[in-house]
Amino acid sequence: MITAECIIEIKGLHTRFGDHVVHKDVNLSIYHGEILTLIGGSGSGKTTLLRQMLGLEKPTQGSVKIFGSAPTNLSLQQKSIRSRSGVLFQQGALFSALTVFDNVALPLRELHTLSENMIRDLVMIKLNMVAIEPEHASKMPSALSGGMIKRVALARALALDPELLFLDEPTAGLDPELSESFVELVLTLRSEMDLTIVMVTHDLDTLVALSDRIAVLADQQVVTTGTVAEICRLQHPFTTSFFKSIRHKFDQKDYSEQTWKTAPTLS
Secondary structure, three states: OOOOOEEEEEEEEEEEEOOEEEEEEEEEEEEOOOEEEEEEOOOOOHHHHHHHHHOOOOOOEEEEEEOOEOOOOOOHHHHHHHHOEEEEOOOOOOOOOOOHHHHHHHHHHOOOOOOHHHHHHHHHHHHHHOOOOHHHOOOOHHHOOHHHHHHHHHHHHOOOOOOEEEEEOOOOOOOHHHHHHHHHHHHHHHHHHOOEEEEEOOOHHHHHHHOOEEEEEEOOEEEEEEOHHHHHOOOOHHHHHHOOOOHHHHHOOOOOOOOOOOOOOOO
C-alpha cells in the first residue's frame, strides 16, 4: 500500500497527431517526495507527456491531474497549480536579453504583489541556494558557463518555492564533474524544500544517482515503473539496450535493492 500523497495522476491518456499515435492508454502516478525519471526511446513521447503534465498541451483523450486538478483548466485554481510548479528546461532557456538577476526575478514580478526590495532579497536568496555568487547577478546569459546557466535556470525554477519540479535533461552538456555537482545540488534542494521531482534524462549516471523510481515509456505506453535495479533487469528491447553498460552491476546476488530516499512507503 502506498501511503504518500499522489501529486500527479495520469489515467487513460491517449495522444494522437493526425494519424500518428504517440500515446495509447498511458497510466502513471507520481507521489510526494519522490524523484521519478521518465525514460524512453526517440519518438516515444517523453517530451509530449512532460508538456501535458505542465498543461502546455492537451491529450486527445484521458486525464492529467496535478494536485488533484487538471493543469489545462484555465482558472484561478490552474494558476495556483502553476505557481506550485517549477521547470528547468533543457539548455536552461534563459532569456538572452535579461540579466541573471532579471531572469530569476521574472516569475516573482509576474505576481504583481511584491515590492522591488522584496524581489531583490528573494532573488539573491535563490541565487545563493544554487551557489551563484552575488557578483554574477548583473551578468548576461552569454557571459555564463554551461554549468552556471543550469544553476541560474534552476534558481528561476525555484523562485516561487514550488512543491513540484520538472527537470528536462538537467545535466545535458555538462562535464562529469559539473554533472556530479549538479546532482548533489538537486538532492540537497529536494531535501531542504520537500520537492517532488519529475525528470527526463538520457544520462545514466544522473539517472542512477537521482531516481527513486523510473517509468519506462515504450510501445506507446508506460510499460512499467520501478527502481533502477528493477528496471535494469526488465526484459524489454529498450531497457536491455539502454542499461547495457551497467546491467551487470545489478546481477550481483549481494546487491541491495535501491529504496525510496523519501516518502512513498511500499508494502
